[in-house]
Amino acid sequence: MRAIELSYKENQPILDLTKDAALPERTSNQLLIKVEAAAINRTDLVAIDTGKLPKGNTILGVEVSGTVVESDSDVFPCGSRVMGLVNGGGYAEYAVMSLGNAMLLSDQLTFVEGAAIPEVFLTAYQTLFWLGELGPNQSVLIHAGASGVGSAAIQLVKQLTSAKIFVTAGSSDKLELCRSLGADVVINYHDEDFSKRVLTETTGQGVDVILDFIGASYWEQNLASIAYDGRLILIGILGGTNIKELNLMDLLEKRIAIKGTLLTPRSDSYKAKLTKEFSDKTTSLFETGYLKPVVDTVFSLEDVENAHQYMRSNKNKGKIILKIND
Amino acid sequence: MRAIELSYKENQPILDLTKDAALPERTSNQLLIKVEAAAINRTDLVAIDTGKLPKGNTILGVEVSGTVVESDSDVFPCGSRVMGLVNGGGYAEYAVMSLGNAMLLSDQLTFVEGAAIPEVFLTAYQTLFWLGELGPNQSVLIHAGASGVGSAAIQLVKQLTSAKIFVTAGSSDKLELCRSLGADVVINYHDEDFSKRVLTETTGQGVDVILDFIGASYWEQNLASIAYDGRLILIGILGGTNIKELNLMDLLEKRIAIKGTLLTPRSDSYKAKLTKEFSDKTTSLFETGYLKPVVDTVFSLEDVENAHQYMRSNKNKGKIILKIND
Numbered sequence: 001m002r003a004i005e006l007s008y009k010e011n012q013p014i015l016d017l018t019k020d021a022a023l024p025e026r027t028s029n030q031l032l033i034k035v036e037a038a039a040i041n042r043t044d045l046v047a048i049d050t051g052k053l054p055k056g057n058t059i060l061g062v063e064v065s066g067t068v069v070e071s072d073s074d075v076f077p078c079g080s081r082v083m084g085l086v087n088g089g090g091y092a093e094y095a096v097m098s099l100g101n102a103m104l105l106s107d108q109l110t111f112v113e114g115a116a117i118p119e120v121f122l123t124a125y126q127t128l129f130w131l132g133e134l135g136p137n138q139s140v141l142i143h144a145g146a147s148g149v150g151s152a153a154i155q156l157v158k159q160l161t162s163a164k165i166f167v168t169a170g171s172s173d174k175l176e177l178c179r180s181l182g183a184d185v186v187i188n189y190h191d192e193d194f195s196k197r198v199l200t201e202t203t204g205q206g207v208d209v210i211l212d213f214i215g216a217s218y219w220e221q222n223l224a225s226i227a228y229d230g231r232l233i234l235i236g237i238l239g240g241t242n243i244k245e246l247n248l249m250d251l252l253e254k255r256i257a258i259k260g261t262l263l264t265p266r267s268d269s270y271k272a273k274l275t276k277e278f279s280d281k282t283t284s285l286f287e288t289g290y291l292k293p294v295v296d297t298v299f300s301l302e303d304v305e306n307a308h309q310y311m312r313s314n315k316n317k318g319k320i321i322l323k324i325n326d
Numbered sequence: 327m328r329a330i331e332l333s334y335k336e337n338q339p340i341l342d343l344t345k346d347a348a349l350p351e352r353t354s355n356q357l358l359i360k361v362e363a364a365a366i367n368r369t370d371l372v373a374i375d376t377g378k379l380p381k382g383n384t385i386l387g388v389e390v391s392g393t394v395v396e397s398d399s400d401v402f403p404c405g406s407r408v409m410g411l412v413n414g415g416g417y418a419e420y421a422v423m424s425l426g427n428a429m430l431l432s433d434q435l436t437f438v439e440g441a442a443i444p445e446v447f448l449t450a451y452q453t454l455f456w457l458g459e460l461g462p463n464q465s466v467l468i469h470a471g472a473s474g475v476g477s478a479a480i481q482l483v484k485q486l487t488s489a490k491i492f493v494t495a496g497s498s499d500k501l502e503l504c505r506s507l508g509a510d511v512v513i514n515y516h517d518e519d520f521s522k523r524v525l526t527e528t529t530g531q532g533v534d535v536i537l538d539f540i541g542a543s544y545w546e547q548n549l550a551s552i553a554y555d556g557r558l559i560l561i562g563i564l565g566g567t568n569i570k571e572l573n574l575m576d577l578l579e580k581r582i583a584i585k586g587t588l589l590t591p592r593s594d595s596y597k598a599k600l601t602k603e604f605s606d607k608t609t610s611l612f613e614t615g616y617l618k619p620v621v622d623t624v625f626s627l628e629d630v631e632n633a634h635q636y637m638r639s640n641k642n643k644g645k646i647i648l649k650i651n652d
Contacts, residue, residue, distance in 0.1 A: 131583075215574045216574060234574055234577055234578055235578075236578075237574050237575060237578065241573050241574045241575045242571060242572070242573055242574075243569075243571065243572035243573075243574065244570075244571065245568060245569065245570065246568070246569035246572050247567050247568055247569075248541045248542060248560055248563050248567045248568075248569065248586065249563060249567045250586075251560055251584065251585075251586025252560055252561075252562075252563065252586040252587065252588050253586075253588065253591075254586070255585075255586055255587050255588065255592075256585075256586055257457075257583055257584065257585040257586075258577065258583065258584045258585075259577075259581075259582075259583040259584075260574065260576075260577025260578040260579075260580070260581055260582055260583075261578065261581050262578050262579065262581065265579075266581075
């Protein structure tokens, strides 16, 4: 089959398109899927940079959409259109997906849209509701609001709760997208200190939950923005990993929880539980169009390196997709 | 009434025994209690040192036991023996207690024992189960195992779960106490690096929950001791407040949650919910002696300053109590 394989020569990563990769082997609790589209994720870039491949798979890609071609399942028989997380192997013509990770892709959505859903919407759901414990009338600050996870998070908060949504982004068109998805207060981090704006808008109380992809460079502003009993959820570290100083008394007095998380390395049983709950709550919202995957650009499989470069430039609004079968 | 009142002269705190303090005023959802015993807590020392008094009350003391002398409640009629948290006002002959904070004191327990229960057992329960989400077959590291909260936490884990209990303490008699209460692995922090011992005993996995009263000086060893998906609960900062460096990638990769907490400043509704759940799960265990408050020393009300000095010396095993009515 056709696939993008990662190898290293003199410690330099090489992504090669091969036409004769071996078909992945399926167990009875997995589906074999003819992949139509796969999404690019930052975890792919981390894997390339560090050489730590998900489950050792030399084919990258942690989410796909496509058609089931081998199955022992009544829920997902051959011919089903599906989307879901995979443990690597997504940048390929065929991939195996655990039954627990599979979701039916409704006819209203294209395969490209389907590939844009699992990772970012599941991450947003998990961080907002499982880790963030966001209550219906609370408030949330979503950084990088126009990113894949950010745009998914805004929509989920808007459709599933009445919480107030604050977002940050770095350009007016990104902020415009955030507003169109449901953000209540949009903040251009180039123009103002987001913590001051958050405190002004919340009459000094701060927000209950922060979803942060930035890390060190936002640390102090995040702690200033958070309410008593607030939850700071760390999903990424685009702004650095090293905090120079942390005053534990701040955490005690404001009773703050700081929770780090990554979705990709988690167990299949965790992902299955998350997929089930997410799917139960959102399938009809995708069918009716209240929830929409945000797709920025579609690249061909051959063009994967340009797709990666584009993600590294941080210019995308929403997901970057690889179309496998043209 | 007799009470210990806190004042400041030239910024120096003064604790005076007065004989004519005003009786506290009771509302219909409070009890008036003739106090028999009050416990010393570290929050009292913090209040003295910072001048930040709980609810502005110049009489310290956040937990008491005694007899109800005024009540509108059928559950706690006049004459009931009770114990519970109060919002300051404990170092006195009479105190008011919110109905939600009151617990019946069983006849098997003395008033001195009753005063030794609420703060430490409620804090231990809250941090272990609400914040720490300790599972039945998980593992927990309890620092300062012979302290008030530490000794309560060991017993609660032992009686309510089958989790494995690691403790640290600084002397062999403290460790002996911990073992007698149910600790599985006792570690003298003077003799060894606790994180190495924890990793050895858990075949490198670490513990699921850490209850920490120490803070900065234990930070790195705590992060080294914690398992994937672990919860580090910060209750105190006896070892300093300032972390010099924090690598956020550690939090992400190990999916660690760090949660700061203090019980005293929380709302009455929070304390009432905690008191109710705690009381439901533990009343019979106190009656049968499976749970036992650990009392170190009993001082008279007049001797409050010596009681405080004793707590500051960190020599106590279990609670330090003020007997109000001799």
